[in-house]
Amino acid sequence: MLTGNRLGAAEREVRVAEIEDLSPRLRRLRLLPCDRAPMAASPGSHLLVRVPGTGRAAAYSLIGDPETMAGYEIVVRRSERPDGVSHRLHGLAVGARLSVSPPRNFFAPAAGARRHLLLSAGIGLTPFLAYARAFPPQVDWHLVQIVRPEERAAFARLTAPFDPARITLLDGRAALCWPDWLDQPLDTHLSACGPAAFLETVCGEAAKAGWVPARVHVERFTAAEGQAFEVRLARSGGRLSVCAGQSLLEALESAGVSVAYLCRGGVCGACRVGVLAGRPEHRDRVLDAEERAGGKVMLACVSRARDDALTLDL
Amino acid sequence: MTEPQTFRNALTFCNARETLLRFPFPFAADRYETAANLEQNDRTGPCAALRALFDVDAHYRAEIEEKAFVLARDPQRCTLLPHLDLAQWDVVELVMSSLARDFPQLFRLDRDGRRWRWRNAALGIDQSFRFGDPDSLPCPPFEYIARQTQGDMVLLAQRGDMLYLDGGMLTAAQGWSLPFDLGMSWREIHGEVTGEREQAAIERGLAFALRMQPETQVRRPNWVICVTPRLDNGLETAAEWAGLYEGAPPADLGRNLLLRVEVQQLYRLRRSHVILFAIRVYMARLSEIATVPKWAARLHRVLRDLDPAVARAKAVPFRDDLVAYLAPFDDGAPLAPGRAPF
Incomplete structure (x- = not known):
């Protein structure tokens, strides 16, 4: 197996500036570029993160504008597979060096929407944290986040900076009453991020409730890329x-x-x-x-x- | 405001030898192919004009003066819809940092968090401002930097799977108009394009632009033959220039006809996710091209052998006369490949 040294023409080196373990499997990392190139990124952007010495990379959404957050902030869930990038990222200490792609965005907030309903499951929350930080005050939004009960505190911590009236944390997918949540004003845009099965459910339920596809936006990392x-x-x-x-x-x-x-x-x-x-x-x-x-x-x-x-x- | 002359009068516009040799001559081969004209916009290229993102040349001050004149006469040439407020700052950052990097003897940008200081020695400007605070600049941020940049810029906002021309500053348009196109979708902007192949190209361009990322660096050189060194060939002033393309050819072809090259660049802006379309215009008179043997011979071959469909789209004025004018400069010998002058 060849070991790679670049994620494309514009790869840059970063160092781990801060680590916060939110739960046994959820870790927030702040990555600081080693050069002085501009960092700003639009909400919905992700990075490909590669662990040095391996050809392996994985995509992580930025949870806010890197310029205001003073670095690329991502949240990494340690996967079940012990050989993955997430395991390596969970094993790192502050000061470790990584390679990242420039921020890329295939999931910008629906422009022109007066109201956003954001539905996420687990780590799918991350792009919406960037949305919430970027929405101007005149935009109405509400976030429904599905969590595993043992991770409720971790996700509550990630959503703590925002108006609690705009956030609903639900324990497990079964707790989401679709007809209630999909009964929204007509000009609402629905955005969803999470595991593929969750996104399928979102699209199916939205169609059943009469939502037109142009108003439903999903981030499918694996299908898009x-x-x-x-x-x-x-x-x-x-x-x-x-x-x-x-x-x-x-x-x-x-x-x-x-x-x-x-x-x-x-x-x-x-x-x-x-x-x-x-x-x-x-x-x-x-x-x-x-x-x-x-x-x-x-x-x-x-x-x-x-x-x-x-x-x-x- | 008196009317500036440089870009209005064929007798005053000219390129010094040094300026001419950095001209982005668009033809790398003897036959012009429309298909493969996207190239990496990475500050490399066969001529100095392509080694900067926002190029500055000897015409800088004259072009800035011309732009100010057009804007004073018609302020609508700079219009932005309000949702582009963040994109305006993206443009400020991109253009100022590029100018300062590419032309350090003329421009300097000092950044301390949000406290920025911009110096433009060419125009005698020393401006401190707060990045993100429009009240700290003498005019809106996009207009501020666009007035100090050669070439035109328009902003394309993405909504759904479509791009909309929602703002810009257009003072050197070739046959179009910002107030007319404002708010139009990508397909509407290109509405006059009717050929099947050309329409397919418009759709490919849209698909590409929608997926563009801040790291994407592309430019496309476009060209046209002009009968006047006017920069402003916008629809608004068609009454002033359209007549020049009709009737008998001008007496002194070499002096009055110009090769106009538009280096078109696309950027995905970092903060706003808006697309900046920048169009940098270069002109050289035929008599100037004729002083560079390789370019003169190649231009002769390209114009003589244009594909009929391309010829129709390009609407080269006085083409037969032009080919006859260039023929004596072409001895038929093979030319070095590439766009460089030698």
């Missing part, structure tokens, strides 16, 4: 992993494989690579129908794998 997959490089004989939340192009760059690129958005076609085995999942807007169906070529910046592994002509 895709599942992890493995890559074999036929010519160099290398192997690498593309994490969830990381693009193939970023993973190749991490592994020191140089690929031409321009737009990094699936539009220009510069990062076209040949596929020798495995089925690519095309997400670009460049390839024609024949190339798509053929599956012998893909754009590394946006496209992913439909199988667990791809073999590339690199």
Whole structure:
């Protein structure tokens, strides 16, 4: 396995400036960039965080504007899998160095909404903490947060800075009475973040209650950025992993494989690579129908794998 | 306010040799292809104009004066909807920090938390202000910095899966208008584009822009042939310039026709998530291009062999006369690839 050294062209080094263990499995970290480049980020932004010496990275939402919070603040839930990034992050001490991508935002608050209903489960709360910090006073909002009973105190601590009248903590999903919460003024936008099953329930219940899709917004880290997959490089004989939340192009760059690129958005076609085995999942807007169906070529910046592994002509 | 002359009169606008050689000549090959013209906007490129994000050249003061004149005559050329208040500060940060980094002999930015001090030696400005406090600047923050920047800037706000042109300062538009386009969606702005391929390109551009992140760095050089060195070819003043493109070609083609290059840049602003579209305009007279043998020969080939669909879209004025004018500068020998002058 190649070990990466970059999360893409603009990766930057940070050090852990502050750690707060909110519960046995929830840890808040404040990360401070080692350079002096600008930090500001819009609400809903996330970072890819990579543990040095590994090719592994995971995406974490910022819980507030890094400029006002004096650093990138994230909350990390330690996962069940002992080999994951979250375990490494839970094992770090103040002063440790990490690599992060620049903040990226695919979940900005719905612009123009007069009222927001925010529904989150567990760690899905994090982007909404940034929303709550950024909403101007004239915007009406309410947050419904599902918690495990043993983590209620941790989440209460994270939501403590805000008007308690705008926050509802519920013990477990069963405590959420959908018809009541979805009975909102017509101009309300609903945003949800949490595990995939929770988001499916949100979309299903909202549709049942007559919400139009344009008023329902969900952050699906794994669906937006895709599942992890493995890559074999036929010519160099290398192997690498593309994490969830990381693009193939970023993973190749991490592994020191140089690929031409321009737009990094699936539009220009510069990062076209040949596929020798495995089925690519095309997400670009460049390839024609024949190339798509053929599956012998893909754009590394946006496209992913439909199988667990791809073999590339690199 | 007296009318500034530099960009109004073909006889006063000219490029010194040094300025000409930093011109972002747009053609890397003898044939012009519309498809592949997105490039990395990373302060690198074949000419000095592309090695700064917000480029400053010898025309800086004249262009700033021209901009002030257009704004004095028509204040609507700078309009922003109120929801862009935060984006205005994003632009202040992006432009000031870029200018100070790229042209340290002219600009200096000192930041101490929210206490900022901005010095612009080219215009004799020394301004201390509080970042985020509009009352600490003599005019709204976007207008303040846009008035000190060469080129135009418009702001595109994202709502749902669409971008809307909700503000900007447009004093050097080529055939469009900010008050007319204000509030329009991406598709409406491009409404005049009708070809199937071109429409597909508009949709690709939208899909790309919607996913753009602050780290995304792209620019696109665009070009057109002009019959006047006017910067302001906005719809508002069409009565003043549209007639120049009709009738007989001007007597001295080399002097009166210009290659106008718009270096268009897209930025996703950090705080507001708004998109800044910056358009930096460069012009060179044909007689100036003719002094750079590689450029003259290449421009000759590009204009002579334009694809008919592209020729229609570009509406090159007096094209046959122009090709005839450039022909003596082209001996048909192979030219070095790339856009650099030599």
